[in-house]
Amino acid sequence: MTAFDDLDDYLALPRVTAIALSPDGNRVVIAQSTPDEEGTGYVGALWEVDPHGQEPARRLTWGAKGESGPVFTATGDLLFTAARPDGTDSDGAPAALWRLPAAGGEAQRVVSRKGGVRAVHAARAADRIVVTADVLGRTDGDDQRIRDARKKHKISAVLHTGYPIRHWDHDLGPAEPHLLALADGPDAPLSDLTPGPGGALREATLDLAPDGTFVVTTWSVPGPLASRRTTLVRIDTDTGLRTVLVDDETADVFAPAISPDGTRVAFLHETHSDPETAPRITLRLFDLRSGDTTLLVPGWDRWPTSVVWRPDSGALLVTADEHGRAPIFQVALWADVPTPLTTDPAAYTDLHVAPDGTCVYALRAAYDAPPHPVRIPLDGSGAVTALRAPAELPDLPGRLTELTTAADDGTPLRAWLALPATADPDAPAPLLLWIHGGPLGSWNTWSWRWNPWLLVARGYAVLLPDPALSSGYGQDFVQRGWGRWAKEPYTDLMALTDAAIELPVIDADRTAAMGGSFGGYMANWVAGHTDRFRAIVTHASLWALDQFGPTTDSAWYWAREMTPEMAVENSPHLYVADIVTPMLVIHGDKDYRVPIGEGLRLWYELLSESGAPAAEDGSTVHRFLYFPDENHWVLGPQHTKIWYEVVEAFLSEHVLARPRALPEVLG
Template identity: 60%
Template sequence: MSGLALSPDGARLVTAVSTLDAKRTRYVTALWEVDPAGERPARRLTRSTKGESSARFASTGDLLFTSARPDADAEPDDDAPAALWLLPADGAEARVVASRKAGVDGVVVAQDAPVVVLPSEVLPSAADDAEDERLIGVRSDAKVAAILHTQYPVRYWDHDLGPSLPHLFAGDLTTVAESPAAGAPAPRLALRDLTPQPGVGLRHQDAVLSPDGGTVVTTWTRPAARGALRQVLVAVDVATGERRTLLDDAGADVSSPVVSPDSRRVAYLRETLSTPTSAPQVQLWVADLGDVAGTTRRVAADWDRWPHEVVWTRDGSGLLVQADDLGRGPVFHVDLTTDAVARVTADDAVFSDLRVSPDGGTLYALRTSYAAPAHPVRVDLAAALAAGAPVEAVALLAPAPLPALPGTLTEVTATAEDGSAVRAWLALPEGASAASPAPLLLWIHGGPLGSWNAWSWRWNPWIMAARGYAVLLPDPALSTGYGQDFVQRGWGAWGGAPYTDLMAVTDAAEARDDVDATRTGAMGGSFGGYMANWVAGHTDRFRGIVTHASLWALDQFGPTTDDSFYWEREMTAEMALANSPHLSVEQIVTPMLVVHGDKDYRVPIGEGLRLWYELLSRSGLPADEDGSTPHRFLYFPDENHWVLTPQHAKVWYQVVEAFLAEHVLGLSGSDLPALPETLG
């Protein structure tokens, strides 16, 4: 389940639910309506083989969404891009109201006005829509995918950038308000390009509309010296297209703008630019939307947490902010008069997709934790603010029941070498006890600026707990939710405090009588994979190690990742070498399973290829003369940083399970879990 949309009258709540298709090879997303009162069962609103996403309620009460499903008013096209659909509030049939040859990438709505903004791509030499459509056809017909770049970067996470560039298009919903007559085509929005010739400005935009529909506030990417990029904040007048810079902070990037109910102020996040000796800080700021000069101020400056999602209270007197906090992600209220911060939610959970009811008394959100995947909840916001104390959220009737867990969830704490407290979640399998202790699996999170606090269907500890492992999910140095000093402890020194923190909390878990300290494994992905590699070269305490999409040679990684300029802010060349796992390959005596996708742009495939070769040629467990080795390399030619397609995810877990069963559990022969036959 993902996303949450609340109707203007507060009577309807819509979320998106992804399920496997009939062949179980991909996910299809449909929109479901949830009763905000928690009385009626959820009901499905959309159904198509292409799926639907980006649900937003317009000020009219109509539901907007994007989908590549067939349009009854157009020629059949299996390769048609996503268009904007409108599902009328009166229950009439959904219809397409806007489309472009390049497709639309979501929808932005105004709370109080029938205005929409659509992100969509445009080829740089196209002067208008007709020319853009023609050039798209020219490239397609000629089978040309080449891109001529003039600026950095050229790719991002899992996709290539260019040659087209994102633009923002505006439309007036009143022009498509009436349902078409029988046999007549549905009226279409007249889209106006609000951002002609944007350059790379909108490549990573966070666009929002002011409630009155008059202004688009969005982040804007500006190239800086030596290949770097900066994020500034701009305002675009919807009527005229006039663009002005709101905030251009040389010492920080800005993101996540949200405009106040009266359309006069904007709250945003400010992330200071890091250096090799100073970790970034994420701060909460508010500015006057009409006249920023002299009116921008930091909010709750003494609050030692990093804000994530931010929404305004209905009366504009405060902000509701979600932030990581000690392995949770509660909602906090920030009073804009006093800067006082008070926790709103009492649950041991993470909240997202915050939506405030029209009367301001109720908060709707998706709640998730390692006890349950994302599901819709209602929070009595008025009671929490009146009492000045957090309240428990009430679960609504979701489209699907929550899964039963094959074990229990508890916490483990330890004291680090410098005296800092280090905590972790521990997923214990059913039956773990002093009489039957469970083997331990240390699972290291990525980021590294993050926390183990929210359910993931992809990185799920319960799958391994169901196989009998106690799964340890620690938050070492660099993790968020423990204050700025906790992040700073590991900054630019990944092999220092993050590593010793992991070993300290592993010691604490192994000291439990329901954990078997003689059978332990470690695994991690991305930064967690880096740490798995570092662990392998600095201790032999684990019997098997799984490293996914991992950094191996930091001098090689830096210039090849998709975000090299950010990396250079964090580590000097000397620091990178001091913390590079590849320099300790000769000390690796633990069998390793290397996993990498060829389409990974954040940690390029060269890291995995070099790691694999050096394990075989230089580690303490080298390949024999016949090439056999206890190490393994699981390679996905068409996956990226994550392994997302359902059957590949299944293969991932089956191979990991078999590898750990052999090396951690000591199984062999017919006792080993079978590898999937899809591997051939």
């Protein structure tokens, strides 16, 4: 038995979410979440792990509501955010900023605001701290007065003057993110570095200079057709003076990283797409002295996802998707292509380079291992040392293999295939095609939300394919499917499915397909174009593309990508009459990326117009699992449990011909 054989055991698995390294390189701290007492949410705690991988982890915090966002100060104190009620805070207190002294002792509250603290940024070589926080009014001085008035008079109204007005799962405004600089002492006054920013700092990525004198941050500005794009600005932490560094009307710039010597800024540059041309992400360098911008590794046909500096300011470490993995690469500033630092089948995030330049600490994950802390030497050996986290990595109920084939046009294709331990030519496993979202993404790392091993534990082989539009295979691979969602992405999926069912361990007669977001769109398209699958699960899916475009939370992006003609050509709803496969539709009402209207229309048209409509008595083979308070994902632990239970029951009924009881709590 493994933790994947029981959903309660799976939900109880600890989850590592962040890693921090002290400026002297002697301390590594991770954040790890576990279920709360009721099992309805997760509570984080901070643990210190041995940077040499020898000693067991030591727990540092014990707050009832948890701690998150560990960051070290230049003097070695540990900062974190936590909601900790005390004599002045109510039980519903927002997250405050706390400091755990390097010398030991109890944690001390540093900043407490009615609007809370979102994130903390500390200089590596100076006593300077900047926080990101939501502010009502023009400056932080207005915040408490306006909050008190809105609470007293029960006001929730928001007056918008621009777009967007909501994002993923929440309404935007009236509070907006600001950058606030700290003075010394607990609950010391805050200096608002960005008065009246509007929405310029929404979803901002930023870096604080090692000496603490300035911040480089993304700054969102309006564009044509109610669009937004991001620029890079420099903000002085003493005066708040803001200077534009990079402003490209044809691109978004983000993920700035200031060099240790404070003279340059590495950043990522994403060109704006149009209906004919996919975006491209490249690594660039801005010289703070000359004002020049340089394209780095121009011969590299991959999309970087994060960047950090080596201590000597002479080279960078970069992560990027690569053939179902996300390795770390070393980038010499004037090289044409990067050098791989890791070669194992894993994905790396949260890179922190040791101050002596000998190694990098990171979180490593793969489809056979959840995120866990590791140390990687920078000598090019490719060695990876796992640090001793508080919990061991879970055993899996099967094995992970890789599948390759060729597309109709000869393009090489690949996928992960997770097989149950029982899969054998004499007992072949039913196949579940699981289509990833994005679509600009890849099945390249562990997912707590979309976890194939829960279905593997039920006896299914789970195929995780990367069709056209997937990242990690070069610009041409993305371009193959650009504006052609219903063409190469679909035929690639079918080609990989064909390759899978040719394996003797797969039962070609018992297959199903599922996906979420873009994967749900593809599931809908599959349903209208083949009857090869016994069941289809579609989560948070696009259905009528002409309806979806203006209602998603980033309508300008959609308008930039797809013409009305393309929307009609690629819209699944036009093929509803051809759907004969039983479908399980899943949608959350708080989904603003793919609004609930998509799920509602899909459900009605399945019952009224599909090739398997509802009977006269209202009975139907289709099902609709609706979450009134979930969003694009399903985040509540007990809702996650229901999601998998309903999916398993639906697949069991139609793929295995074994009806299963549904969760009693559904009524």
